[in-house]
Amino acid sequence: MRDVAIYGTGMLQVSEHWDLSIIDLAGRAALEALNDAGLERVDALLVTNMLAACHSTGQLNLGARVADWVGLHGVEAYKVEAACGSGGAGFRSAWLAVASGAIDLALVVGVEKMTETPGPEITAGLATAADADFEVPMGPSFVALNALIMRRYQHEYGWPHEAFAGFSINAHANGARNPLARLQDPITAEDYRKARMVSDPINLLDASPVGDGAAAIVLGPAERVFPGGRRPRVLVAGSAAATDSIAIHDRNAPLRLTAAEKSAAAAYAMAGAGPGDIDVFELHDAFSIMSALSLEACGFAEPGQGPRLGDDGSILPGGRIPVASFGGLKARGHPVGATGVYQLAEVTRQLWGEAGACQIDGARVGLAQNIGGSGATIVTHVLRQA
Amino acid sequence: MHSTPPPEVYVAGVGLTPVGEHWNVSLRELALEAIEAARADAVGLRPQALFAANMLAPVLSGQTHLGVLLADFAGLRGIEASSFEAAGASGGVALRQAYLAVRSGLIDVALVIGVEKVTDRVGPAVEAARSMAGDADHEAVQGLTPAAQAGLLMRRYLHESGAPEDALAGFAVNAHANGLTCEHAFMRRGITVEDYRQAPRQDDPLNLFDVAPLADGAAALLLTRREALPSGGRPGVRVAGSSVATAATALHDQADMLGLSAAEESARRARLQAGVDPDQISLFELHDAYAIFAPLALEAGGFAERGQGWRLAAGGQIGLTGPYPISTFGGSKARGEVGGATGVYQAAEVVLQLQGRAGKNQVAGASTGMAQCLGGAGATAATHIFVAE
Amino acid sequence: MEVSRHWRLKQQRYALVGEVCPSCQHKIFPPRDICPDCGEEARTTYQFSGRGEVFSFTTVRNAPTGFEESAPYTVALIKLDEGPMLTAQLTDLGEKPVEIGMPVEMVTRRLRSDGDRGMLVYGYKFRPALKAA
Numbered sequence: 001m002r003d004v005a006i007y008g009t010g011m012l013q014v015s016e017h018w019d020l021s022i023i024d025l026a027g028r029a030a031l032e033a034l035n036d037a038g039l040e041r042v043d044a045l046l047v048t049n050m051l052a053a054c055h056s057t058g059q060l061n062l063g064a065r066v067a068d069w070v071g072l073h074g075v076e077a078y079k080v081e082a083a084c085g086s087g088g089a090g091f092r093s094a095w096l097a098v099a100s101g102a103i104d105l106a107l108v109v110g111v112e113k114m115t116e117t118p119g120p121e122i123t124a125g126l127a128t129a130a131d132a133d134f135e136v137p138m139g140p141s142f143v144a145l146n147a148l149i150m151r152r153y154q155h156e157y158g159w160p161h162e163a164f165a166g167f168s169i170n171a172h173a174n175g176a177r178n179p180l181a182r183l184q185d186p187i188t189a190e191d192y193r194k195a196r197m198v199s200d201p202i203n204l205l206d207a208s209p210v211g212d213g214a215a216a217i218v219l220g221p222a223e224r225v226f227p228g229g230r231r232p233r234v235l236v237a238g239s240a241a242a243t244d245s246i247a248i249h250d251r252n253a254p255l256r257l258t259a260a261e262k263s264a265a266a267a268y269a270m271a272g273a274g275p276g277d278i279d280v281f282e283l284h285d286a287f288s289i290m291s292a293l294s295l296e297a298c299g300f301a302e303p304g305q306g307p308r309l310g311d312d313g314s315i316l317p318g319g320r321i322p323v324a325s326f327g328g329l330k331a332r333g334h335p336v337g338a339t340g341v342y343q344l345a346e347v348t349r350q351l352w353g354e355a356g357a358c359q360i361d362g363a364r365v366g367l368a369q370n371i372g373g374s375g376a377t378i379v380t381h382v383l384r385q386a
Numbered sequence: 387m388h389s390t391p392p393p394e395v396y397v398a399g400v401g402l403t404p405v406g407e408h409w410n411v412s413l414r415e416l417a418l419e420a421i422e423a424a425r426a427d428a429v430g431l432r433p434q435a436l437f438a439a440n441m442l443a444p445v446l447s448g449q450t451h452l453g454v455l456l457a458d459f460a461g462l463r464g465i466e467a468s469s470f471e472a473a474g475a476s477g478g479v480a481l482r483q484a485y486l487a488v489r490s491g492l493i494d495v496a497l498v499i500g501v502e503k504v505t506d507r508v509g510p511a512v513e514a515a516r517s518m519a520g521d522a523d524h525e526a527v528q529g530l531t532p533a534a535q536a537g538l539l540m541r542r543y544l545h546e547s548g549a550p551e552d553a554l555a556g557f558a559v560n561a562h563a564n565g566l567t568c569e570h571a572f573m574r575r576g577i578t579v580e581d582y583r584q585a586p587r588q589d590d591p592l593n594l595f596d597v598a599p600l601a602d603g604a605a606a607l608l609l610t611r612r613e614a615l616p617s618g619g620r621p622g623v624r625v626a627g628s629s630v631a632t633a634a635t636a637l638h639d640q641a642d643m644l645g646l647s648a649a650e651e652s653a654r655r656a657r658l659q660a661g662v663d664p665d666q667i668s669l670f671e672l673h674d675a676y677a678i679f680a681p682l683a684l685e686a687g688g689f690a691e692r693g694q695g696w697r698l699a700a701g702g703q704i705g706l707t708g709p710y711p712i713s714t715f716g717g718s719k720a721r722g723e724v725g726g727a728t729g730v731y732q733a734a735e736v737v738l739q740l741q742g743r744a745g746k747n748q749v750a751g752a753s754t755g756m757a758q759c760l761g762g763a764g765a766t767a768a769t770h771i772f773v774a775e
Numbered sequence: 776m777e778v779s780r781h782w783r784l785k786q787q788r789y790a791l792v793g794e795v796c797p798s799c800q801h802k803i804f805p806p807r808d809i810c811p812d813c814g815e816e817a818r819t820t821y822q823f824s825g826r827g828e829v830f831s832f833t834t835v836r837n838a839p840t841g842f843e844e845s846a847p848y849t850v851a852l853i854k855l856d857e858g859p860m861l862t863a864q865l866t867d868l869g870e871k872p873v874e875i876g877m878p879v880e881m882v883t884r885r886l887r888s889d890g891d892r893g894m895l896v897y898g899y900k901f902r903p904a905l906k907a908a
Contacts, residue, residue: 053471054445054448056515056517057518057522059521060473060518060519060761061471061472061473061475061635061761061765061766063632064472064632064766065765068632068635068639074632076630077766078472078476079470080468081469081471082453093483096483097486097490099492100491101489101490102628103486127448127839129450130451131455132448133414133805136448136839138862138864139838139839139848139886141837141839143835144835144850148831151832155831197836198837199834199835199836200834202833240466241466241467242464243453243454245458245463246451246454249852259464263466372451372454376451377451377454377468379466409782409783410783412780412783418808418809447777459808461811506777506778506780507777
């Protein structure tokens, strides 16, 4: 297989885009990425999305619709889905396609349209990521499933709720410097303490905001000289995906992200890298508890010790392992099926040195980890400056 | 990473469940049955990655995230798993991604599982769900269903080609004749041209026999490299051509809707990769969810001139012993239409033909087979060519 | 309306019928046909006692479609005495505060409804154990 590089990226602000349809959103991000790469054609278009297939006024066959909208007539196109892990899964599919040599240039577009559907319907849509026979009929929202993990984690390891504040404060501080972030206001420890309870122990500032969004990345063979040649070349150095059971109640270790452990280990091995080499980590902080679990699974903390990194400054820009450098899911926003593509586009911009006010100095190796469901599908990528 | 030539990709095993109204079987149980059958057929090869194909589970069963659900339920907890969707072409695109994964050299054994569970809901809910394959903003909102799209195409086809009103009868007669002897077919009874002529009208000009029955089903394939193929007496089947192409989703946006451009393009690319001409193809599993797609696919695939595809059916050339056998196990019309699982059924059926395992449905001397599934009204087409070795 | 789907699950929903793996004796709920522990086929039914304890719990305030009229309600992970875990609502709590480790037992209650004319779905919930068994 051949080495694969990132040729271009495009991202829209995560927001309430009343004036844009799901096709408009995807199309704009796709065109931005194509322009960024200086390309008009690609050989394959992979759309990643979770919710458009969930309600009967929605849209199937997004691949063909988006391909047509952006003028890629006839191109190979389809949708990749792994719930909130769709973006990472789609990027990995595009990478495999290019690495195989069968596809020369691939465009992956993550898109989600969440603000024109009523709240309970969105809540029900998000719950489809869980077991529809044995979790969902009992009424847990997706927040509730994560709350079950967080409460047990606090119980077993003795962490008070405030111990998770650092993750949200860091994300909001970074989001405040990112013009594409959904939330651009910094928060304080006091704000965190006083936030409205959503599903105890998860309060509003533990949870990421949903929104409309789209992000896109163009992938191509690394040996080619591409129009973005002024930039340092960014390679996909490691890519891996793994699963655990879909239902939390079926897991052998419900407080560990075993799929993250497996996919991180495999991605590190492929890249010939380890936790000590990572300069920036875009993790899947849909809920603050997931930040702690991801850091543990990827080798930055011992099991049960993740919150320490939120507390001691390790995760801040300039810290030992900066996370959520553009605000993460918590502040940039979580347009579920698009999130994984945002993460990878953000890591790429960090390694290109094009992260603006969010730049982590000297970032050369980055990690992105996207989670589907409450830890069921986990896709991990290592990107590296060549 | 090294530059070695990409590995050739082979089908190591297939598994099919009978298509039908499986009230007593859930989505995951149906999928498991097919996965177990394919793994047994491949003498226990353990897949490293699962590629799920499905169209309607999110809206009809409230279940996204099928990849991990099925991996876990099949006793494959931990392996990578994702779902692939392109409406009725989902099976073909999942197969395409599995093919690319093995071709990349990274994955040794890939599992493709196509599953569709539609009978938990009834009538309008199912039609509304299927209509999501059209353009939601400009077609579905007008109440346009897939059957109505097919009706628009059929009326225009009869008009442009000057074919008689019962020109498509031969497609239904052939499909039902083949379904009669197919163990996994939903409709196992023969029909005559007279039955076709007297069938009740559905969405005009479609009659009952122009429409394939939608039902539950699951099919699975295991792909691997040549050296990992289980030893055994049967011929190896190589994936010689693989291609996906798209066109505009809405019929009104397609420059030449009867040209089925996505089908034409993907068939052309697949043939080019495989190095075969239409004449060298022993059988063609096409996507006859509605009868009109049979002549359109035959024309787009280079088996007939434009506007002449219907003559192949009328002239009896599409039967098991004819020059262009299609729907050899009944196709969507008689095997049953299984939405996102269709492409996986078709591929499995081609493999059975190429290995001489098709029983009473065997096409004698079959050596090269083509499978093509369609998403929406020709918006997406996935074409695969298989060669026996 | 998904009548057949809920009908298929009646043994689990009303009677907590799972499986025991004939190879490794692992108790399985919800049932699956392949043992997640040893990978062997597991289709031998097993009747669970319905007793267990709270492994974790939370309260749902923003309910999904179909559950709006019950909100807020408490959802828990229940560790059954026989080993496996399941997801279920807690009910009949009264003034009693829920705690991790609290003994609970299964009861049958209404889970959800599909509007005024829709189907009612019944199934297991868990309440504080009346007297320790």
